[in-house]
Amino acid sequence: MQxxxxxxxxxxxxxxxxxxxPLVVGGVRWLKARMLGRRGASPLQPFRDLRKLxxxxxxxxxxxxxxxxxxxxxxxxxxxxxxALVPSFAHGMLLAPLGDLVLLAALLALARFALALAGMDVxxxxxxxxxxxxxxxxxxxxxxxxxxxxxxxxxAGTTNLDAVAATFRDGLLGLRVSLALAGIALLAVAxxxxxxxxxxNPATHLELTMVHEAxxxxxxxxxxxxxxxxxxxxxxxxxxLxxAxFLPFGVAPAGSGPLAWxxxxxxxxxxxxxxxxALAVFxxxxxxxxxxxxxxFxxAxxLxxLxxAxxLxxxxxxA
Amino acid sequence: xxxxFSLVLALLLLLAVAAVPLAQRPAGARLVHGGCVAAxxxxxxxxxxxxxxxxxxxxxxxxxGPPWGxxxxxxxxxxxxxxxxxxxxxxxxSFYAMAHPPVRPAALPPFPLFLAGMALTLAAADxxxxxxxxxxxxxxxxxxxASDHAQLENRRAARLYLMMAALSAACLVPAxxxxxxxxxxxxxxxxxxxxxxGWLAGGVLLLGLLGAGSKAGLAPLHVWLPLAYPAAPAxxxxxxxxxxxxVAIYVLARLLLDLCGPAQPLWWGAPLLVVxxxxxxxxxxxxxxxxxxxxxxxxxxxxxxxFIVVGLGLALAFRxxxxxxxxxxxxxAALLHALNHGVFKTLLFLVAGSVQRSAGSRRIDRLGGLIxxxxxTATCALVGMAAAAALPPLSGFASEWLLLQxxxxxxxxxxxxxxxxxxxxxxxxxxxxxLAAAAMLRLFGLVFLGRPRSPRGAGAHEVxxxxxxxxxxxxxLTVLLGLLPGPLxxxxxxxxxxxxxxxxxxxxxxxxxxxxxxxxAAWYLPLTLAVVLALAGLVLVLLVRARSPLETQRGPVWxxxxxxxxxxxxxxxxxxxxxxxxxxxxxxRMLGTSLFAATEEVRLPPPGDTRVATYxxxxxxxxxxxxxxxxxWLRDAVAARTERMRDFTIxxxxSxxFxxLxxLxxLxxWxxAx
Numbered sequence: 003m004q005x006x007x008x009x010x011x012x013x014x015x016x017x018x019x020x021x022x023x024p025l026v027v028g029g030v031r032w033l034k035a036r037m038l039g040r041r042g043a044s045p046l047q048p049f050r051d052l053r054k055l056x057x058x059x060x061x062x063x064x065x066x067x068x069x070x071x072x073x074x075x076x077x078x079x080x081x082x083x084x085x086a087l088v089p090s091f092a093h094g095m096l097l098a099p100l101g102d103l104v105l106l107a108a109l110l111a112l113a114r115f116a117l118a119l120a121g122m123d124v125x126x127x128x129x130x131x132x133x134x135x136x137x138x139x140x141x142x143x144x145x146x147x148x149x150x151x152x153x154x155x156x157x158a159g160t161t162n163l164d165a166v167a168a169t170f171r172d173g174l175l176g177l178r179v180s181l182a183l184a185g186i187a188l189l190a191v192a193x194x195x196x197x198x199x200x201x202x203n204p205a206t207h208l209e210l211t212m213v214h215e216a217x218x219x220x221x222x223x224x225x226x227x228x229x230x231x232x233x234x235x236x237x238x239x240x241x242x243l244x245x246a247x248f249l250p251f252g253v254a255p256a257g258s259g260p261l262a263w264x265x266x267x268x269x270x271x272x273x274x275x276x277x278x279x280a281l282a283v284f285x286x287x288x289x290x291x292x293x294x295x296x297x298x299f300x301x302a303x304x305l306x307x308l309x310x311a312x313x314l315x316x317x318x319x320x321a
Numbered sequence: 322x323x324x325x326f327s328l329v330l331a332l333l334l335l336l337a338v339a340a341v342p343l344a345q346r347p348a349g350a351r352l353v354h355g356g357c358v359a360a361x362x363x364x365x366x367x368x369x370x371x372x373x374x375x376x377x378x379x380x381x382x383x384x385x386g387p388p389w390g391x392x393x394x395x396x397x398x399x400x401x402x403x404x405x406x407x408x409x410x411x412x413x414x415s416f417y418a419m420a421h422p423p424v425r426p427a428a429l430p431p432f433p434l435f436l437a438g439m440a441l442t443l444a445a446a447d448x449x450x451x452x453x454x455x456x457x458x459x460x461x462x463x464x465x466x467a468s469d470h471a472q473l474e475n476r477r478a479a480r481l482y483l484m485m486a487a488l489s490a491a492c493l494v495p496a497x498x499x500x501x502x503x504x505x506x507x508x509x510x511x512x513x514x515x516x517x518x519g520w521l522a523g524g525v526l527l528l529g530l531l532g533a534g535s536k537a538g539l540a541p542l543h544v545w546l547p548l549a550y551p552a553a554p555a556x557x558x559x560x561x562x563x564x565x566x567x568v569a570i571y572v573l574a575r576l577l578l579d580l581c582g583p584a585q586p587l588w589w590g591a592p593l594l595v596v597x598x599x600x601x602x603x604x605x606x607x608x609x610x611x612x613x614x615x616x617x618x619x620x621x622x623x624x625x626x627x628f629i630v631v632g633l634g635l636a637l638a639f640r641x642x643x644x645x646x647x648x649x650x651x652x653x654a655a656l657l658h659a660l661n662h663g664v665f666k667t668l669l670f671l672v673a674g675s676v677q678r679s680a681g682s683r684r685i686d687r688l689g690g691l692i693x694x695x696x697x698t699a700t701c702a703l704v705g706m707a708a709a710a711a712l713p714p715l716s717g718f719a720s721e722w723l724l725l726q727x728x729x730x731x732x733x734x735x736x737x738x739x740x741x742x743x744x745x746x747x748x749x750x751x752x753x754x755x756l757a758a759a760a761m762l763r764l765f766g767l768v769f770l771g772r773p774r775s776p777r778g779a780g781a782h783e784v785x786x787x788x789x790x791x792x793x794x795x796x797x798l799t800v801l802l803g804l805l806p807g808p809l810x811x812x813x814x815x816x817x818x819x820x821x822x823x824x825x826x827x828x829x830x831x832x833x834x835x836x837x838x839x840x841x842a843a844w845y846l847p848l849t850l851a852v853v854l855a856l857a858g859l860v861l862v863l864l865v866r867a868r869s870p871l872e873t874q875r876g877p878v879w880x881x882x883x884x885x886x887x888x889x890x891x892x893x894x895x896x897x898x899x900x901x902x903x904x905x906x907x908x909x910r911m912l913g914t915s916l917f918a919a920t921e922e923v924r925l926p927p928p929g930d931t932r933v934a935t936y937x938x939x940x941x942x943x944x945x946x947x948x949x950x951x952x953x954w955l956r957d958a959v960a961a962r963t964e965r966m967r968d969f970t971i972x973x974x975x976s977x978x979f980x981x982l983x984x985l986x987x988l989x990x991w992x993x994a995x
Binding site: 071 | 744755845874893903
C-alpha cells in the first residue's frame with residue numbers, strides 16, 4: 003500500500019511539475035508585464051512557444067558536433083530527475099530515498115555542464131563568454147548552497163530533502179533565526195541558478211552582460227525548445243524546493259490518502275503563486291547588477307549561511 | 322602471497338636491468354613495457370586477493386636488510402587497497418607506453434624501478450624498508466622527469482623536483498626516527514606498540530605532513546607539481562599523478578592514523594583539514610588559469626589530493642571525538658577518492674599525451690575542434706573530465722558525495738572551534754568542486770570543441786588501435802567505479818580496519834553509499850540514479866521525436882560575426898574564438914586578483930594610431946613568493962657563508978674541527994647523563 007501510494011504520488015507529482023513549469027514562467031512574465039503597465043502575453047504563451055519550436059526544423063552550425071544534439075537531452079533529463087526528487091503536495095514519494103540535497107545540487111551541475119558544453123560547441127565568442135561566466139557564478143553559488151544545507155543537516159540530522167521537509171513540517175523546531183538566514187542565502191542561490199535579475203536578465207537577447215541566453219544563441223527548433231523547457235523546470239524546481247523547506251504547511255504526510263493529497267495540492271498552488279508574485283515584484287523593483295558584482299552578492303549569501311550554521315553551533319552547544 | 326609479491330618485485334628489478342640494453346630498439350622498449358603491464362596486473366590481483374581474504378598473514382622476513390636487522394614485508398588491508406590502485410594505474414600507463422614507447426632511451430630503465438619503488442613502499446612492514454622504497458620511487462621518477470633534459474624548462478623542473486624530494490626525505494626520516502627512537506624498534510608492530518604523545522606526537526604530525534604532503538603536492542609545497550608533471554612523458558605523468566601521489570597519501574595515512582595509535586586528540590584533524598581544503602581551492606582555481614593541457618591536469622591533481630587529505634583529517638578528528646561510524650565515513654571517502662582519482666587522472670593524462678602526439682601541441686591556444694578528428698579520444702576525455710568535475714553518476718561524484726557528507730557531519734564533534742572549521746571546510750570544498758567543473762569545462766570546450774586553432778591541429782587524426790584500448794579501458798573503469806562504489810567500499814573494509822581499528826564498518830550497504838549516522842542517514846544510490854536517468858532520457862527522446870520529427874539541417878554559424886572560414890585560412894581565424902586567457906577571465910578577476918595577485922593589462926593605442934592593441938594577463942602563485950623565494954634566498958645566503966670558509970687559515974680550520982669534536986662529545990655526555 004505504501005509503495006503503491008508512493009508510486010501514485012510520484013507519477014502525479016511528475017505530471018503536475020511538467021505542466022506547472024511553463025505556467026510558472028508564463029505567469030511570472032505576465033505578472034511582470036502587468037506591474038510595468040503593459041498588458042502582457044497570456045500565461046499560457048510558453049506552451050504555444052514550445053509547440054511552435056518543436057514543429058520547426060532545427061538548424062545546426064556547419065562545424066557543430068554531436069554535443070549540440072545530445073546536450074539538450076542531458077540537460078533536460080538531469081533537471082527532470084531533480085524535479086522528480088523535490089516533494090510538492092505529498093511526502094513519501096517513490097524516489098524520496100534518492101532525494102538527497104547534495105545529489106540535487108550535483109544534478110543541477112550536470113545540467114549546467116551540458117548547457118555550457120552546448121554553448122562552446124561551435125566556438126563562437128558569445129557561447130564561450132556565457133559558459134565561462136555561468137561556471138564562475140557556480141563557483142560562488144555552490145559554497146553558499148552547501149553551507150545552507152549544513153543548517154538543514156544540523157536541524158534534521160540528514161540531507162535527505164524528504165526527511166528535512168517532514169521534520170520541518172512537524173513543527174518541532176519553531177521559528178529559528180538561523181533558518182531565516184539560511185533561507186535568504188538559498189534565495190540568492192536560487193536567483194543565480196535561474197539566471198534571474200539581479201544576476202542575469204531572462205528577458206534580453208544580445209546584451210553584453212547576459213549569461214544564460216548567450217549559450218543558447220546557436221540552438222534552434224527542438225533543441226531550443228528543450229533548453230527553454232529546462233530553464234522553466236529549473237525555476238519551478240527551485241520554487242518548489244523553497245516551498246518544501248520553508249513553507250512545509252499542508253503537505254500530505256507519507257502514506258496518506260487522496261483527500262490529504264488534494265489539500266496538499268491546494269496548499270502547493272497557493273505557495274507557488276505566492277512565490278511567483280514575490281519573484282515578479284522583486285524583479286520589477288530591482289536593477290540588474292554588473293557581472294563582477296555577483297561574487298559580492300553570493301559572498302554575502304555565503305556569509306549569511308555561515309552565520310546561520312555558527313548560530314546553530316552555539317545554540318546546540320548551550321542546550 | 323608475500324612470496325608472490327617478492328617475485329613480482331624481482332621481475333620489475335630484472336626488467337629495469339634488462340631495459341638498459343633493450344632501450345635502443347623499439348621492440349625492446351615494447352617488451353619492457355609489456356613486462357610492466359604483466360607485473361602491474363599481478364600487483365592489482367594480489368591487492369584484490371588480500372582485500373578479499375582480509376589480510377596476508379604475518380610479515381615476511383627478508384634475508385637482507387639494514388645493518389641492524391632484516392627487512393620486513395607485509396600486506397594488510399591498507400597496503401592492499403593502494404596496491405590495487407597502483408596496479409590498475411600502472412597497467413594502464415604501461416599499456417599506453419607499449420603502444421607508443423617513449424622517444425628517449427633514458428626514459429626506459431627507471432620506469433620499472435619507479436613501479437618497484439612504489440610497490441615496495443606499500444608492502445614495507447618496517448620504517449627502513451618504507452623509506453627505502455619511498456626514496457627509490459623519488460629517484461626513479463626524478464630520472465624520468467629529467468629524461469628529456471635537452472630542454473631548459475625540463476632541467477629546471479627536474480632540479481626543483483629533486484630539491485622537493487630531498488625535503489620530503491629530510492622530513493620523513495626524522496618523523497620515523499622520532500617514532501622508532503621512542504619505541505625502540507623499526508618494525509611497524511613495535512612502533513604501534515608505543516604510540517607517541519605530547520610534543521613527540523606533535524613533531525611526528527608536523528614532519529609527516531611536511532614530508533608526505535610535499536610529495537603528494539599539498540599547498541604550499543605544491544610548486545614543483547605544475548612543472549614536473551608536464552616535463553615527463555605522458556605515461557609517466559599519468560603514473561606520477563595517479564599512483565605516486567597516492568603512495569604519499571598512503572604514507573601519510575599509515576603514519577598518522579595507524580602508527581601513531583588511536584588515542585590522538587581531536588585537534589589532530591585540524592591541520593590536515595585546513596591544508597587539504599586550501600590545496601583543493603588553490604589547485605582548482607589555478608587549473609582554471611593555466612594554458613597548458615598537462616599543467617591544467619597537474620593543478621587539478623593538487624585539488625583532488627586536497628580532497629583526500631580533508632577526508633583523512635576528518636577521520637582523525639572523528640576518531641578523536643569517539644565517533645567511529647563517522648570516522649569510517651570520512652576515511653572511506655578518502656580511500657574511494659584516491660582510487661577514483663587515480664583512474665580518471667591516469668585516463669586524462671593519457672588523453673593529453675594522445676592529443677599532443679596527434680595535434681602537435683599541449684598549449685590550449687593551439688588546439689581546438691578535435692572532437693571531429695578524434696571522436697573516440699574526445700568521448701574518453703569527456704568521461705574522465707565529467708568524473709573530475711564531480712558529475713553524477715560518474716566516479717568522482719560518488720567519493721565527493723561521501724566527503725561532503727563527512728564535512729556536513731563535522732558539527733557532531735561537539736567542539737565549537739572544530740565545528741566552525743568544518744563549516745568553512747564545507748564551503749571551500751564546495752567551491753573547489755565547482756571550480757574543478759569550470760576548469761574541466763574550459764579544458765574540454767577549448768581543446769575538443771569549436772574550430773582548430775592551428776594548421777597542425779587541423780591535421781589531427783584519431784589514435785591507433787592499441788592506444789585506443791589504453792584510453793577505453795580506464796574510461797570504462799571510471800564509469801564502473803561510479804556505478805558500483807558500494808561493493809568497492811565493502812571491499813575496502815580491511816583497509817578501513819587497518820586505519821581505524823577492527824570495529825570500523827564501511828559506509829556502504831549493498832549498492833548504496835550511506836552518509837551520516839542513524840536511521841535518518843542520507844543515501845546515495847548510483848545504480849538507481851543511473852537507471853532513472855536512462856529511463857527518463859529514453860522516454861524524453863521518444864516523446865520529443867514523436868512531436869518533432871524533422872531532421873536537423875546544417876547552416877552557417879548564426880551569431881556574433883562568426884563567419885565560415887575564409888579561403889586563405891582553412892581552419893578560421895583563431896582569434897575569433899574564445900582563448901585560454903579569455904575563458905579564464907571571469908575567475909581571474911573574481912578570485913585570482915585576491916588569491917594569486919592576478920594582473921591584466923590592456924594597451925589600447927589612441928584613435929588614429931595604427932599600432933596593435935595588446936592584452937596581457939598573468940598571475941603568481943602565492944607559494945612562489947612565500948616558500949620558494951625565501952628558500953632560494955636561504956640557499957644563497959648559506960652558500961655564501963660557506964664559501965667564506967675556503968679562505969680560512971690552517972689554524973682556524975683546525976680549531977673549527979676541534980670545536981666540533983668538543984661539542985659532539987659534550988652532547989654525548991649530556992645524552993648519557995639523561
